[in-house]
Amino acid sequence: MTAPVSPAESKLEIREMTIDDLSEVFHIGEEVFTAEFSPTLYRTWDEYEITTLFNSDSELCLVAELNETIVGFALGTTVEKQRGPWKYGYLVWLGVRPKVQKAHIGRELFRELRRRMREQGVRMIIVDTAADNEAALGFFRKQGFGNPREHVYLSLNLTRSRRK
Structure with a gap:
C-alpha cells in the first residue's frame, strides 16, 4: 500500500476549474460518489450539475492538482434570499x-473556496452530507x-408501488 503524499512533499496547486477539467472532475466524482459508498444519496452525481455550476459560478469551481495531475475538486455556489x-x-x-484523501487536499480546497466566498460577501457556508457519513462529518x-x-x-420507488 502506498503512503499518502503530503502537499509539502509534492507540488499542490489549487486553481479555478477550466472547461478542459470537466471530464476529469466527473471521473473523480464517479470514483468517490458511488452507490456502494452512499446508497441513499439523494442527489446523483452527474455531468449536468458540474456543467451548471461551472457555467454559473466558475470562480467557485476549484480543482486540486498534485504534481500536475487533478486529484480533487470543490464545487460551490452562493445563495441570496430576496429581502x-x-x-x-x-x-x-x-x-x-x-x-x-489523507494528504489534506480536501482541507486546502475548502480553505480556498472559503476565501473566495468571503471575498464575495458570504456570511455563512452550508454543506450537507449523509448522517452516517462519519468521515465527512x-x-x-x-x-x-x-x-x-x-x-x-x-x-417512493415507483417500480415497486402499485398505487395509482
Missing part, C-alpha cells in the same frame, strides 16, 4: 481521489462547521 440580510455559500460537492467539523441539523427526506 434577506445574508448571502450564503453552499459547498455542493467536495471530492478527492481515495489514494490521496469529521472532516467538516475540523473545518469549523457545527450546529448540525438533521435532514429528512422520503422516497
